[in-house]
Amino acid sequence: MPVVLLAEPDENFRDAAQRALENKGYTVVTVADGEAALARLRDDSFAIVVAAVAMPQRDGLELLRAIKESHPATEVILLSNSDTIGSAAIGLNDGAFTYLIKPLDDLRLLTHNVGLAAHFQHLLQRTPAAREPLVQSTAIEMIDHLLARATDNKLLEAAAPRARETRATSLDATIAQVLRQMLQFSRGQKSLAKAFELLMQASANLFDAPHAAVLLSTPASGLQLYDALGYADKQAAGRNLVQTVGEDFSWRVAKESKTIVDSDRSTLFLGTPLVAKDQTLGVLIVYPLKSRTPDPKRIEWVEALAAQCALGVELAQLQEEKEKLSPNDSVSTALKRTIFLDLADREFRRCWRFDQPVSTMIVDLDGMHDLNLQRGREFGDEVFRQVAGACRRTVRQIDLVGRYDGDSFAILLVMTGREGARGAAERLNAEINSLRLLDAQDPVRVSATIGVSTYPREGCTSIFDLLQAADHAQKAARRGGTNQIITT
Numbered sequence: 001m002p003v004v005l006l007a008e009p010d011e012n013f014r015d016a017a018q019r020a021l022e023n024k025g026y027t028v029v030t031v032a033d034g035e036a037a038l039a040r041l042r043d044d045s046f047a048i049v050v051a052a053v054a055m056p057q058r059d060g061l062e063l064l065r066a067i068k069e070s071h072p073a074t075e076v077i078l079l080s081n082s083d084t085i086g087s088a089a090i091g092l093n094d095g096a097f098t099y100l101i102k103p104l105d106d107l108r109l110l111t112h113n114v115g116l117a118a119h120f121q122h123l124l125q126r127t128p129a130a131r132e133p134l135v136q137s138t139a140i141e142m143i144d145h146l147l148a149r150a151t152d153n154k155l156l157e158a159a160a161p162r163a164r165e166t167r168a169t170s171l172d173a174t175i176a177q178v179l180r181q182m183l184q185f186s187r188g189q190k191s192l193a194k195a196f197e198l199l200m201q202a203s204a205n206l207f208d209a210p211h212a213a214v215l216l217s218t219p220a221s222g223l224q225l226y227d228a229l230g231y232a233d234k235q236a237a238g239r240n241l242v243q244t245v246g247e248d249f250s251w252r253v254a255k256e257s258k259t260i261v262d263s264d265r266s267t268l269f270l271g272t273p274l275v276a277k278d279q280t281l282g283v284l285i286v287y288p289l290k291s292r293t294p295d296p297k298r299i300e301w302v303e304a305l306a307a308q309c310a311l312g313v314e315l316a317q318l319q320e321e322k323e324k325l326s327p328n329d330s331v332s333t334a335l336k337r338t339i340f341l342d343l344a345d346r347e348f349r350r351c352w353r354f355d356q357p358v359s360t361m362i363v364d365l366d367g368m369h370d371l372n373l374q375r376g377r378e379f380g381d382e383v384f385r386q387v388a389g390a391c392r393r394t395v396r397q398i399d400l401v402g403r404y405d406g407d408s409f410a411i412l413l414v415m416t417g418r419e420g421a422r423g424a425a426e427r428l429n430a431e432i433n434s435l436r437l438l439d440a441q442d443p444v445r446v447s448a449t450i451g452v453s454t455y456p457r458e459g460c461t462s463i464f465d466l467l468q469a470a471d472h473a474q475k476a477a478r479r480g481g482t483n484q485i486i487t488t
Contacts, residue, residue: 001025001026001027001118002026002027002046002047002048002118003026003027003028003029003044003045003046003047003048004021004026004027004028004029004046004047004048004049004050004114005028005029005030005031005037005040005041005046005048005049005050005051006018006021006028006029006030006031006049006050006051007030007031007032007033007034007036007037007049007050007051007052007055007060007063008030008032008050008051008052008055008079009032009033009052009054009055009056010052010102011032013102013103013104014030014032016107017050017107017110018030020107020108020110020111021110021111021114023111024111024114024115026114029044029046032055032056033055033056033057033058034051034055034056034057034058034059034060034062034063035057035058036057037049037051037058037063038058038063038066041066041067041070041071045071045074046071046074047074047075047118048074048075048076048077048114048117048118049063049067049074049075049076049077050076050077050079050110050114051063051064051076051077051078051079052078052079052080052102053078053079053080053081053084053087053088053091053099054081054083054084059087060078060079060084060087060088060091061087061090061091061094063076064076064078064091064094064095064096065094068094068095072095075097075117075118075120076091076095076096076097077096077097077098077099077100077110077113077114077117078091078096078098078099078100079099079100079101079102080099080100080101080102081101081102082101085099085101088101097113097116097117097120098113098117100113192309192312192313192315192316193227195308195309195312196214196226196227196309197227197229198305199212199214199284199305199306199308199309200212200213200214200227200228200229200284201229202302202305203284203286203302203305203306204229204230204286206298206301206302207270207286207289207290207291207294207298207302208289208290208291209286209287209288209289209290210230210288211228211229211230211231211237211240211244211286211287211288212228212229212230212284212285212286212287213225213227213228213229213237213241213284213285214226214227214228214274214282214283214284214309215250215282215283215285216274216281216282216313217254217280217281217282222251223250223251223254223282223283225237225238225241226282228241241285244264244267244269244287244288245264245267245269245271245285245287246264249262249269249271249285250271250283250285252271253271253272253273253283253285254273254280254282254283257273257275257280258272258273259271259272259273259299259302259303260272261289261294261299267287267288268287268288268289268291268292269285269286269287269288269289270285270286270287270289270294270299270302271283271284271285271286272284272299272302272303272306273306273310274306274307274309274310274313275306275307275310276307276310276311276313276314277314281310281313281314281317282310282313284302284306284309286302327339329402329403331381331384331385331403332381332384332385332387332388332403332409333385333388334388334391334392334401334402334403334409335400335401335402335403336402336403337402337403337404337405337410339402340400340401340402340403340404340410340412341402341463341464343400343412344360344400344402344410344412344463344467345462345463345464347400347412347414347463348412348455348462348463348466351414351415351455352455355456356415357415357416357417357418357454357455357456358412358413358414358415358416358454358455358466359412359413359416359417359418359420359421359424359452359453359454359455360410360411360412360413360452360453360463360466360467360469360470361410361411361413361421361424361425361428361450361451361452361470362404362408362409362410362450362451362467362470362471362473362474363387363391363408363409363410363411363428363432363448363449363450363474364406364407364408364448364449364450364451364474364478365383365384365387365407365408365446365447365448366446366447366448366449366482366483367447367482368380368383368407369407371383371444375444379437379444382437383437383444383446386435386437386446387409387432387435387446387448388401388403388409390428390431390432390435391409391411391428393431394424394427394428394431395411395413395424395428396414398414399411399412399413399414399416400412400414404467408474410467410470411424411428412463416454417454418454418487421452421454421487422452422485422487425450425452425485425487426485428448428450429447429448429450429483429485432446432447432448433445433446433447433483447482447483448483449474449477449478449482449483449484449485450474450477450484450485450486451470451471451472451473451474451475451476451477451485451486451487451488452470452473452485452486452487452488453466453467453469453470453473453487453488454487454488457469457488469488470488472488473486473487473488474486
């Protein structure tokens with residue numbers, strides 16, 4: 001179990017919190033002020049720090065910033081009172097995991113959030129492919145846990161206004177934490193899909209609705225269904241969305257660029273636009289709503305989540321434009337196939353004109369289909385990046401490395417004859433074999449099958465002929481097994 005540092009000047013609360021955490025199996029070290037907390041952090045490492053915002057000598061924000069500078073992996077939970085809520089909210093922007101408001105009538109809220117912080121910390125040690133779905137489900141769990149407390153009618157009826165405010169502000173902190181996770185997801189198209197899953201699930205949970213859908217605006221067709229929650233497939237989601245909500249509602253939300261709650265008499269639904277830089281990029285729809293009078297605060301939360309996803313859409317579009325302009329393949333960072341072929345053709349013509357040798361290699365990675373199935377596509381992409389790096393380290397700066405077909409790279413070795421090309425292939429083979437990639441399972445050993453061809457050769461009049469010869473050599477090597485080299 002993680003070791004927790006508890007920095008709290010109120011002795012009674014400190015003792016009660018310590019007992020509650022120790023009953024859950026945590027080892028707890030307590031101090032009464034921020035300076036003492038920093039002193040303990042200089043001598044020992046703590047997975048989680050729970051710190052009051054208002055403390056003598058150094059307050060919670062100063063402590064938080066010092067921790068994030070020296071121990072960035074340590075998660076910090078801030079304890080606020082009604083006078084320091086604003087400072088606690090600033091703490092979220094400075095990297096706090098969340099904040100809770102004292103007095104805590106039920107210390108299970110503290111132990112639960114310490115458990116979530118420990119869980120997030122554990123997840124961050126995993127590979128991105130293994131981490132993201134688990135981080136996403138944990139963020140949803142945070143919403144569900146606090147929604148259960150905030151929507152318990154008996155508690156709300158019996159609660160004093162201060163208790164209601166505490167629960168609402170705790171939910172504010174939770175939504176801020178979910179936004180933080182979405183910010184991590186919203187980097188490129190694959191991660192954007194994860195952010196939309198989180199947006200739909202969180203929005204559906206906030207309104208206790210079974211369905212949510214995201215529609216994105218396309219230049220050719222306007223709003224198109226991107227993803228939906230609560231359906232077996234997108235086709236079924238699209239049919240039900242039209243039958244339940246209608247075809248005009250999403251267009252209306254996009255056109256007016258504001259959140260709209262509407263109904264078709266029997267079904268109530270909510271739509272909010274995904275807006276970035278005054279441009280509507282899509283629409284989120286949540287339906288059917290159980291309450292005829294949705295909580296305005298929860299509408300604000302959904303709008304905040306949607307705004308974060310809109311930023312992700314904008315980032316993905318910018319990334320797509322960047323990739324179109326870039327000469328490099330986005331996965332491996334090697335040259336794109338078309339760019340490689342154009343440059344290789346120029347080099348071949350130059351070598352042919354001045355009667356100089358030139359060689360090509362086709363490097364086909366072994367077992368990539370099974371690897372992608374077993375370890376995930378993102379791990380497979382990392383293998384491609386590592387192999388591309390091995391190729392660049394092995395050849396000279398004047399040589400060319402490009403993404404070719406499927407699981408293969410093509411390499412052009414300028415002014416290199418048969419023996420030089422064979423030697424380069426053997427060095428590359430050794431470099432690839434030395435790669436060891438780690439994920440949540442065992443280390444992965446990488447190998448490749450390589451075909452080599454050299455000009456001048458009979459019947460070779462273009463770079464395409466030379467690459468075809470190398471491709472035939474690679475296929476012949478493949479028939480002999482894995483981790484093979486054939487030179488023609």
